[in-house]
Amino acid sequence: MTTYSSLPVPPMSIRFDPAGGTLQPEGPTLTRRMSDLEGLFRDHAAWEQAVADGDPVVYSVVSSRVPEVERELPQSITTIQPGSTAGELWMTKGHQHPNHQGEIYLGISGHGGLLMFNGTETEWVDMTPGTIGYMPPGWAHRSINVGDEPYSFLAVYPGGAGHDYGWVLEHGMGRRVLAGETGVEFVDYSAD
Ligand SMILES: O=P(O)(O)OC[C@H]1O[C@](O)(CO)[C@@H](O)[C@@H]1O
Numbered sequence: 001m002t003t004y005s006s007l008p009v010p011p012m013s014i015r016f017d018p019a020g021g022t023l024q025p026e027g028p029t030l031t032r033r034m035s036d037l038e039g040l041f042r043d044h045a046a047w048e049q050a051v052a053d054g055d056p057v058v059y060s061v062v063s064s065r066v067p068e069v070e071r072e073l074p075q076s077i078t079t080i081q082p083g084s085t086a087g088e089l090w091m092t093k094g095h096q097h098p099n100h101q102g103e104i105y106l107g108i109s110g111h112g113g114l115l116m117f118n119g120t121e122t123e124w125v126d127m128t129p130g131t132i133g134y135m136p137p138g139w140a141h142r143s144i145n146v147g148d149e150p151y152s153f154l155a156v157y158p159g160g161a162g163h164d165y166g167w168v169l170e171h172g173m174g175r176r177v178l179a180g181e182t183g184v185e186f187v188d189y190s191a192d
């Protein structure tokens with residue numbers, strides 16, 4: 001991964017390419033493989049098997065050069081591949097913002113969903129191109145590809161928000177999102 005300075009950037013134009021799912025000029029990029037999603041799928045054996053069977057890329061994130069520091073407003077495009085593991089649709093790790101800050105996602109291509117959980121209630125926003133999903137402060141969030149092509153979305157978030165992945169490992173996300181016979185199905189974490 002290329003790392004960039006956390007110094008402020010000047011005012012600039014950032015090109016957004018919906019077809020390629022890229023931002024130009026490009027900042028850091030990251031790739032999350034199945035092995036990076038340990039402890040997140042309901043069926044641990046199926047997750048292990050998927051890691052052994054080639055450890056596929058589940059999603060990638062390309063960022064602009066706006067740094068993740070207080071008072072800046074970074075952006076990134078995440079692309080989640082279509083797929084499921086033991087019926088559980090491929091998803092991002094999901095995180096809580098330690099200081100409970102808001103965030104928006106804009107659907108760019110494909111079909112996804114935004115699952116939010118505040119520790120008690122869950123909310124689901126169906127994400128298609130043009131949908132803006134709003135995450136209020138205090139709602140952990142995870143994105144899921146519910147279609148059969150890659151799902152991409154733009155995220156815009158406070159630079160000082162941080163990413164608490166441990167919160168999701170500890171509390172879950174309220175519901176799991178499965179590929180059902182006739183569409184998406186939700187199952188409570190309590191059914192695990
Ligand atoms: O950080 P996660 O849960 O892996 O999800 C990836 C996406 O969420 C973000 O962290 C923003 O909320 C982006 O970096 C990226 O769009």
Ligand SMILES: [Fe+2]
Pocket residue numbers: 095097103141157
């Ligand atoms: Fe976030």
